[in-house]
Amino acid sequence: MSEPLNIVILGLSITSSWGNGHATTYRALVHGLSTRGHNVLFLERDQPWYAKNRDLPNPPYGTTYLYNDLDELKDRFTDEVAQADLVIVGSYVPDGVEVGRWVVDTARGVTAFYDIDTPVTLAKLVHGDYEYLHPDLIPRYELYLSFTGGPLLSWLKRSYRAQRVEPLYCSVDPDLHSSDFGPIEYDLGYMGTYSEDRQPAVQELLLKPARQWEKGRFAVAGPQYPESIAWPPNVHRIDHLPPAAHRRFYTSQRFTLNVTRHEMIRAGYSPSVRLFEAAACGTPVISDYWQGLNSFFKIGEEILVAERAEDVLRYLHELSETERTRIGERARARVLAAHTSIHRAIELENHVRRARGGCPRPRIIHSYG
CATH class of the missing domain: 3.40.50.2000 (Glycogen Phosphorylase B;)
Known part of the structure; x- marks a missing residue:
């Protein structure tokens, strides 16, 4: 030292x-x-x-x-x-x-x-x-x-x-994030403060899949969302989660969604803290794409990329439980090896x-x- x-x-x-x-x-x-x-x-x-x-x-x-x-x-x-x-x-x-x-x-x-x-x-x-x-x-x-x-x-x-x-x-602080899974409550969740430039991606990659798969269980956590948003009935809204509750939220999901602000997508190489947190919990991440993403996580092996609602639904319906778990484990290993x-x-x-x-x-x- x-x-x-x-x-x-x-x-x-x-x-x-x-x-x-x-x-x-x-x-x-x-x-x-x-x-x-x-x-x-x-x-x-x-x-x-x-x-x-x-x-x-x-x-x-x-x-x-x-x-x-x-x-x-x-x-x-x-x-x-x-x-x-x-x-x-x-x-x-x-x-x-x-x-x-x-x-x-x-x-x-x-x-x-x-x-x-x-x-x-x-x-x-x-x-x-x-x-x-x-x-x-x-x-x-x-x-x-x-x-x-x-x-x-x-x-x-x-x-x-x-x-x-x-x-x-x-x-991430490894003391606060681990893969001690509790019961799965959601098929797909998302955590993030409302941002106007992120909302179209939240709409396409979470709300649209929720409307198309009525039996699916979804969640959005974060403050400042306008009251005008029409949430599908199978989307659970949580206004704010303190960091002490992040691990519980991530480990209660089969998959979690990562959405990136427009300026960060243009620049690339801008991993959010939420991306590292979710991965550290061993929860498989479905993310929008930006340049440099593959330098942090191997696409298809440690992280999944989606452009449309159909991509998200394919992961939710077709990925085996074994492969889902492996993706989360690989991402967690990557974070613990380089991003603590x-x-x-x-x-x-x-x-x-x-x-x-x-x-x-x-x-x-x-x-x-």
């Missing part, structure tokens, strides 16, 4: 997974880093919609503090940011541009931007939308960490003068070491809390 690092992360949320995929990503990463012996301080803006839906108000790994505004952030945590070995600012952090400028002006260690929404971020930049990242900030961060890999990273470096761009995909929180922690250590040029700086050991 590398020497312990003092790490400060300013992220959208770690305490609430309501309506976002950031919390589970940060929880896995911070848990992995803490297990590796690093001291991690997570700073989160206290937002009312998350305050009402905190499913992990006191994370048991690292140290978490909430702050009310930018002034309080600077008043309370300037010393910690200045002295940290690594400071990470995440995408969609409120006042992210101002936070980022403060960080790169204050920190003496390595500074990084962690983009958990890379294709969306770059689309916003192209349209002059600098909600949480400004083009002038990108070259000032020493690391640009991206949950999207592939060709987009070279384009980002070339077009925005990023110093060093590295993939840092989502991951410990894997990501080690990758981040290596990125930081390369950004430093292999030279450690004088150390002040912190124990946040």
Whole structure:
């Protein structure tokens, strides 16, 4: 293991997974880093919609503090940011541009931007939308960490003068995801916050099969779905599931559906945390296709791809139980071999070491809390 690092992360949320995929990503990463012996301080803006839906108000790994505004952030945590070995600012952090400028002006260690929404971020930049990242900030961060890999990273470096761009995909915490199956309740389920650009695929790959197979059992879990959606009677709706309930939901399905946002499909190489979670539970995944998918899971062996409702119904009706189970087992083995929180922690250590040029700086050991 590398020497312990003092790490400060300013992220959208770690305490609430309501309506976002950031919390589970940060929880896995911070848990992995803490297990590796690093001291991690997570700073989160206290937002009312998350305050009402905190499913992990006191994370048991690292140290978490909430702050009310930018002034309080600077008043309370300037010393910690200045002295940290690594400071990470995440995408969609409120006042992210101002936070980022403060960080790169204050920190003496390595500074990084962690983009958990890379294709969306770059689309916003192209349209002059600098909600949480400004083009002038990108070259000032020493690391640009991206949950999207592939060709987009070279384009980002070339077009925005990023110093060093590295993939840092989502991951799973193996302690929370296992294949201890309970009773099967659904033939096909889907978990995801409502997104207008994902909904046509949900319609085609889940709701349409449900209408065509009235005896089938289906489920959709996630918040913010409009009341105008006409749900078939054999589709069970669950408004929100905290991460502690994800394993139970996935292992209650014969198959689970993965649907990707339009910008992520265009960019490719954008595996969602839900994809890794389901696979870690040993539940066979039926997914839409995007470039790079086969670099994470072997299509046909570890994951199934569907374009139309007929593809989904064919898997549900024709795949033998033996092959269904094998697909889930192979996918689970792939995740545990390459996509756990410990894997990501080690990758981040290596990125930081390369950004430093292999030279450690004088150390002040912190124990946040």
